[in-house]
Amino acid sequence: MTGSDLTDKLAQFNEFFSIDDDFTVNVTLLDPQHIGSYQTFVDCIPAPFKMASEIATIDQSALKPIQALSGIAGQLVDYLNFQAQKIDLMMSYIVQQENQKENRHQGKSFGGGGFSFESNTEFSVGDMLEAKIFIPADNCAIFCYGEVITVNHADSSLPEGDLFTYQVIYHYIQDEDRDLLVRASLHKQSKQLKKLAEERRQHKTND
Secondary structure (H helix, E strand, O other), X not given: OOHHHHHHHHHHXXXXXXXXXXXXXXXXXXXXXXXXXHHHHHHHOOHHHHHHHHHHHHHHHHHHHHHOOOOHHHHHHHHHHHHHHHHHHHHHHHHHOOOOHHHEEEEEEEEOOEEEEEXXXXXXXXXXXXEEEEEHHHOEEEEEEEEEEEEEEEEOOOOOOOEEEEEEXXXXXXXXXXXXXXXXXXXXXXXXXXXXXXXXXXXXXXX
16 A cells, blocks of 8 residues: 555545444455445345344434424423334344354444454455444444554554554445444544533532
């Protein structure tokens, strides 16, 4: 990869907001010769991930107009949210069956442009990966293809071997799944800012 290629791909990674967060990602090395077209990728998405994406999109579309209303509509929103949570729990259980231990790695950041993860498995810049991203707190289960753009040697003192940190940009990802990741990253940022504000208030109170 040339310097200009890396610059372009880092710009793609940083095109969307991303947030540091611990999550689970399944990663499998792909043969670049067999990746095919975007439609081929869509056809390869496991059914649980397609269902999870469709349900999340429907939830957002259905609740948005009702949330603008007041009065009894608020009770309706609460009821629909409760029903959506039950469906999300069921889908989370189904999707977790796709979380394969042998391909499981520690995610470190995610956003609309890509994600990063740590692993003692060695990958190289330019490697194409099949990735399954699991963010249970936000009911996110995303299937995508990505390309490794940076590799950093994180730690060599671990008993299980060297630890590497990888940055990955999306090669193929559904638009609705990218939107889910963007919303999840902003939601986590909001929670972190609220927690920080509360800690500051507590600190002032203790002083």
